[in-house]
Amino acid sequence: MAGPLFDRVLPPEPAATAPGTDSPGPPRDAEAAADPLLADLTPAQREAVTHLDGPMIVVAGPGSGKTRVLTRRVAWLVLRAGVEPWRILAITFTNKAAEEMRARIERLLVAEGAGGAAEGVLVSTFHSFCARMLRRYGPPGRTSDFTIYDTDDQKACLKRVLAELQLDAAQWRPGALLARISEAKNRLLDAEAFAEQAAGWRDEVVARVYRAYEQALAQFNALDFDDLLLKMLALLEREPQVREELRARFRHVLVDEYQDTNRPQYLIANLLAGADGNLFVVGDPDQAIYKWRGADLRNILEFERDHPSAREVRLERNYRSTRAILRAAEGLIEHNRERRARRLFTDNDEGVPLRLVRCLSDEEEARLVADEIAARLEQGGCPARELAVFYRANALSRRFEEELRRRGIPHRVVGAVPFYQRREVKDVLAWLRLLANPDDQQALARVIGLTGNLGAGTLGRLAERAATRGWSVLRTLLEDTAVMEQLRAPQRRALSGLRELLAELRAMPPAPVLPLLQRVLERTGYLEALRGADDPQELARADNVEALLNAAAELDAREPAGGYRALLDQAALWSAVEEDGADGEAVRLMTLHAAKGLEFDEVFIVGFDDRLLPLEREDSACDLEEERRLLYVGLTRARRRVTLTSAMVRRTWGRERTAQPSRFLAELPSEVLERTGTAGLRLAAAPLPQPPPSRSAPPPAAFAARLGELRARAAAVRPGGSTAAELVAGARVRHAVFGEGEVLEVSGSGVGRRVRVRFERIGTKTLVLQYANLERLT
DNA sequence: CCATTCGATGTTTTT
DNA sequence: CATCGAATGG
16 A cells, blocks of 8 residues: 555665765665664765764755755764764754754654753754843843844834934835845944945935944844844854854754855854864755845855865755656746756656646636635545645735635635734733833833823833933833923823832742733733724734733743743744644645745645736846746645646736736746636646655655545545534634624534534524534634 | 824835 | 824814
């Protein structure tokens, strides 16, 4: 049964290829073949995993088992090479990737009875790693209590700066200014250096703003994202003993997604590892999609120049996709000039051609894709979580959400509004922020704004008093008497209430954090106010506040000594809280950027219009090669099928625009492409290729289990949408007609499965789950 | 000081 | 079109 699939994992092909590439071949030696950490790897993967001393670069094509190499390597270092776990630093691009890698490493270690060792390995993003080190050693020019400013904080801060400089925020847009400042920081230009190279009148203004912004951050004891990297860099450069300490500790530095590192990240990694240190980087120049954010392709293209002793391994065998998908992706990417030649290969089946569907309008596009998804789920064999819709810009997601919701198809938009950036979450955290950093004026402004009867006037007085006395804003708030005297009775009362709360919070221990949050909510009535509202949006906010309480409880359990500081760091750095856990049985919607590193059975790339996929902007010329790489990333996420859709008329922000299919269409080899009109998008004529190609070659047992799991999941999905397993008593649901309610009871099984729901508007009703079209609310 | 209303304004991608 | 921000009246 598993035979033919399993054969593909280790194909018996001749091994007449040069070392350093991963053409399939027999195991080098019997010893490796017997090691469960190495047995199922190709020679190239094995070489990467077992590389011991000195720098190494792994250029890993999509679906070539890169994550598997990284995790195996960490396990191998610990279990076979005798490296102490805490000497290993693994850096990923996102927190989500870090968490996933940590989990996978742990599983490998647990399998050999070394589960405890997993704790020691530091798996982190550059930003979290830097924040952690800066907390320990103290960043130059700040204290260890510094606050991390996210994009919103930066904007608010910049607005204050603009007001001080008497610049018009409409003319000098904060977003644009911050982009300039960030760009400068990525190029390692501080305000002075920027001013020196400023050309022209506008740059002079930017320079002034930059300088003032830096002063404000220093005054508030705050660091923005870029500063985390720059301060870490400064620490490593200026403090030899810190550098040596860290170098001595982290004997192995592994960096994932190396093609997307920027200059400061590059320097940090290299300073940590030292010239001939054990720097192990994995990346793929063809998947570099963050140039706009300062990523520097030279970091990966010139790795060998920087590290003459470096060994290179290339992983070019793809385990993921059908031949058709791979050929399409290759055909596309070959049009890039700034690129090293490479050829991917696979043993997988040819599969079915890619579909291009030209829709009449964007509405039709959403409808067709949703119909197709509904049909696929009904057909079985493909669980919802294996379907994904990708788009170039977040703005496109809405229509697809609506259509999926209308059909009761469980779906999730990945990373749209990051959890910790939601207003209600930031509101509640503001009190803790003020506690953590008494100079954080941004937090003070929030707290004041949330306290009844207090507003801009009081804030201004406090800030002024703080400035004249040289006190922190928190101290001014708590102790200054002059401010009190300036205020009228209602404000005075409000202010003393606030004082009491803050004093109480200060008297409480910094950990665990949950009681602190509870006290804030209790004393401010924040949560109650949200709960009491009848606006569903407000209720959703209340749910988010409760989710925050959960996150706090989890943090307390995981890291008992962390306390509110740990929560705040998590909040600032962890923007995409993406729990791909048990409730993950849903179709994924995301931007092409967010898709990096993921894989799905079937992928829909929507909005494949010319001015949208090579995205055209008014002001700046677009980087065609980067756009092409973005599409390349999207195509190579798919295991079995890709559908591209474009619309002849697209309504974007009010007005209609006619559109052409993407110019990239012409770059896809026509023999793997099937063009259809809208009538052609019929599932009956387009089954998924069967059997599916092997998922990136898991061991046989896991593979069989995975198949069983996939089938079980597929069976659980009803045309009506909700997964049977999802609904339990107490869950909140929405019905198209009856509105919102709470599940009281679930009974029966199969098609007879019923659910009793108490609806807010019409009372209790019993529904047949299969037909109820219930939408689960979070 | 606060709530509401109106107007203007702008959309890439994210740590 | 939707959200955000400023202006206005209570």
